Amino acid sequence: MFIEPNLKGERKGWIEVICGSMFSGKTEELIRRLKRVKIANLKAEIFKPAIDVRYDEVNIVSHDTNSIHSTPVENAHSILLMAQDVDVVGIDEAQFFDEEIAYVCEQLALKGIRVIVAGLDMDYLGKPFGQMPNLLAVADYITKLHAVCMRCGGMASISYRKIATGGQVLLGEKDIYEPRCRECAQLPA
Secondary structure, three states: OEEEEEEOOOOOOOOEEEOOOOOOOOOHHHHHOOOHHOOOOOOOOEEEOOOOOOOOOOOOOOOOOOEEOEEEOHHHHHHHHHOOOOOOEEOOOOOHOEEEEEHHHHHHHHOOOEHHHHHHHHOOOOOOOOHHHHHHHHOOOOEOEEEEEOOOOEEEEEEEEEOOOEEEOOOOOOOOEEEEOOOOHHHHO
């Protein structure tokens, strides 16, 4: 499905990506931007992958326990189908979405919608995570956040996994992950 670009002088959409490691404040920043959207009386729809049930099955919740209502979806295409008559679409944990997520975000932006996406840019090995490289490539604005390294106190960009089990996707919190800088991520737990 192709949506024709907006050529009639109507509002223009764009894509904002908030990325970084775990505990860097990505979800907190997403919630902050979406709350400002609501203050401006703009209509927003907020989505998260159905797989993410760490804090809540429906709401997007930051590590600081700030939250905002969202709709859990099984795949990226569902966002395109459900985001009707809105000014802004918010998407959390974008790294968990399928290969259509960048296409969906582009189609929404072509419809004049502001799209705000948050996700991990790297996995626990420091490698590009899921579809985030594709989202970063099509983004109009990118905000990269950093956490504090739990070993040295420096700037952390890697979500270090403290246990040696599981594949690339292993949902967890501080019991499984800690932020580390590039150098400290090379050290054992």
